[in-house]
Amino acid sequence: MRIDMASSNPPAAKMAPPFEPTIWGDFFINYTPEPLQSEERLRERVDQLKKVTSELFEFCSDSVVGTMKLVDTLEHLSIDHHFEGHIATALSNIHGAELDSSSLHDVALRFRLLRQHGLWVSPDEFDKFKEADGTFNDEIMSDPRGLLSLYNASYLLIPGEVELESAMLFSRHRLQAMVNDLASPLAEQVRRFLQIPLPRTLKRYEALQYIAEYKMEQECNPSILELAKLDYNLLQLAHQTELKAFSWWGNGLYEEVGLSYARDRIVEFYLWSFIVYYEQNYAPARIILAKLVLLASLLDDTYDTYATLEDSQKLNVAIQRWDMGAIPLLPDYLKKYYARVMDTFKEIEDELKQDDKYRMTYCRKGFQTLSSYYLQEAEWFHRNYMPRFQEQVNVSVITSGSTMLSVGLLVGMDVEANNEAFEWAIGCTDVVMACGKVTRFMDDLAAFKRGKNKMDVPSSLECYINEHHVTSEVAITVLDGLVEDAWKTINRERFVCTTLLPIVNRVINLTTSMSVLFHDGGDGYTYNKDSEGMIEKLFAKPIPL
Template sequence: MPHRRRTLLLPAPSAPWLDAAAPHQAGAPFRRPRLRPPKVYNTSEDCMRVKAQKLQEDVQMLFQTFTRVVQKMNLIDTLQRLGIDHLFEDQINTAMNEIHEKEFNSCSLYDVALRFRLLRESGLRVSPDVFSKFKGKDGSLSRDIISEPRGLLSLYNAAYLSIPGESELDEAVIFARHHLESMRSSLNYPFSEQVKRNLEIPLPRTLKRLDAPYYIAEYQQEKAYNPTILELAKLDFNLLQRLHQEEIKAFCQWGNDLYEEVRLTYSRHRIVECYFWSYTEYHERHYGDARIILAKLLVLVTLLDDTFDMHATLEEGWKLNEAIQRWDESAITLLPEYLKGYFVRLMNTFREFEDELKPDHKYRVAYSRKAFQNLCKHYQQESEWFHSSHIPSFEDHVKCSVISAGTPTLFVGSLMGMGDEASKEAFEWAIGCTDAVRACGEVARFMDDLASFKHGKNKLDVASSIESYINQHHCTDEVAMDVLDNLVEDAWKTTNQARFDRGALLPLVNRVANLTKSMTLLFRNKVDRYTFSHGNKDRIRQQFIDPIPL
């Protein structure tokens, strides 16, 4: 069925290894999903764990044996790109502070740009003036650096960490992209593949866990290849994959039970996709609680979104919104019969969240409830616009649709299952929907609308932000789309700035940045991979089905 609002809630790829992967059809019975047996490992899981622990200890020693700044930078970069940096958080933080404090006078563009990128991603300030030595007398980048492709790619990726007002880095992106595109056909593997991927999604906007299988396959071809690091990366990926497979099985049971209970047959049945979406924010072993809580929220929000978009009349929407604002089981009397099951399950699930949290973490549920209520209120606002055929001003549209994009609400909820780093200060920041949290909603909304506008509008779609801009400013489609493209870039810069401004909350800024990065999976090249679901199918299989050969 068509949607009025393509809210950014879950990735759309089908899950080909599940019986219940296809969208549920009205009136059809629900079926329990069955995972196909994963490929059999030759080594027991216990042996894998013992081996991985020994390798981890060996890699830890490299932080002591590598004394030069360049050595440590390359080690950190390698661990991040192989997806095993989560095993060395303390060592990396210590090393990054040392790198920041030490004087660095390298004439290598690759090294200077790598240091710039690593420091900024770590929330440590470094000026773009470090690139002055690679400029000519006219202040523009020297053409001499074109002869150093690795340095050019390093500069290209580093420049995507610009903050507002750094136009010289915007120019560096244009310069580097132009020359990398022109030389792509002459590059050798594996560097050619890395250039190809980064031109599509630059490294600072890439989800490292999803990119890790590609780099694991390429790393052995690198000159500085370390077999200990590579073996650890393979083992860690496969061990985590086994954990994720077990979580998916349990989550599918929960999700199908919920769908069978609420029986909103008009809604999308996307259980595995909800888990995958949550996984892009949290893949590490110790974030299992956060991962499952977020995945459950995704299912609940999807049902709410589809109810407003596909089925509820304006009056039914008012009643549903009022019941959710009251957040009391007695409000069930307000609802039409078909929504009562959903409302009861919503109340029960949030009660289960609270029961599962530690006593000093139970306050977190109130923040998530408030965010959920706020989301519902904005769904209702869009419903009223649709039913009255009203096209709001661009400013009013954005004020509403950045929230209805779903990501600000989901991020607040995603903090519930985190450890002590999710402090009360963190929840106040998240619920306030400022800087990086708002930027996430902006990237989600504008990339969604750009993709939807390019493909064409469904008959039940509420006016998009592009249409509001065109209607208000009487401009062409191209001008409006350029405006939104620029707003997406501005939002990324806001996220980069937040790493400096929110130093105490840096780990959480990086989590909401992961949620923002997931938009690149869904809407890159202005193609809506939410509506046209085949685009990410291979990534789901790669992450959850196919182990990496040991």
């Protein structure tokens, strides 16, 4: 039987939203990077510098403070992926050793490093800096470096740690009061982390800024600095090659499916995936995730801004069936999209090793679940239904994409993504749901501040206002608090899911992408300008050597 996939316009139940066209187009397809020295020679130099840096761990082995500073520098410069074994050993030793230091910076640095790596440290470590009544003593009031370390460390709090909440408020207030009197580069770091604290930054973008600052520090190691610059540029070349291929693939898909109402954000999809894992050895996982984000975005815009309720129901039926035989059920304008979903999933499966092909079953289930929840939102919209707040959240946390993407980011990973990891991700565990809450609430807050699309289903913010009869200011404060509560849950999971910590960390990276893309009411996904500068620096500008 011949299947007619000719495009036709759907019934005009919704008007197409005024999405901006992409500003990138064929930029990365045609982009010619600035010529570097011989890539082979640069890689040889990187190997030399990695050896020199590895020897520093032995040099610092008798000093807890020296080892901590070395680990922190490597992580802050985003070259720690070359020294994972050394860092794991070093932090294990630091965890078991006493820290004989009266420095707030040292104590807070140890606290942050260990907690970020799933090693428990009690907030009691900060008691030595407090008076009998629990307030911080006067000695640290004029210690901006120590206060900044305390501030960043406090963002690794878990539910119930009120002492760290107090430390966060105290250190933020003191830093805000003194920032204008600080010297460079500390002043720039304080301003930056007051916007987004270090544990929630986009690691590669923060490294780009810190490389420029590290060379001004008294303890700057020239070998480490050179390694950071070379590693950044060489990885950027790899990312440019990937982005060229992904842009070509994505542009072709958009042209083929012809869904002109949808957001064309191919480069932003790659950025999203890049935030989850930037390392060279995660290239297959990075591209697979970017493709899944693209397909999910088209699905989102179809349900949310264009399809009639009847078309939405037909699309969901086809996705639940998951076979080409469902194509005749669809309206003409969705047939090519559906076929490309089927084809892309098959292409990804074909790229996997035989023992890993089971992963696509989980991936398909995640996509089907996403579709069914999108349909629920579409039904609410078309029936003009205002759900209660918790009812809305139960659905919109899933439509944030957290579950589907938490599964999708595992598909191209190596042996660490085992069956246990997929069951954990698809099961909507605490950290996956917390990721969804951060995404949903930050997205809804950004949409409210910008002016919500009239075609959208009622947001969590609007449902809260309607149910509790409060002002938007009150509702915004509540949602901001729920974002912080979700982060506390995410922090706690580092100590709960110890056997899956590498997977947990990737979901944390996914959550971090939300902090970056939706920061301060922005929307770097929908609006080109909100992420343009970041994308240009990350993918189009090498660091001068």
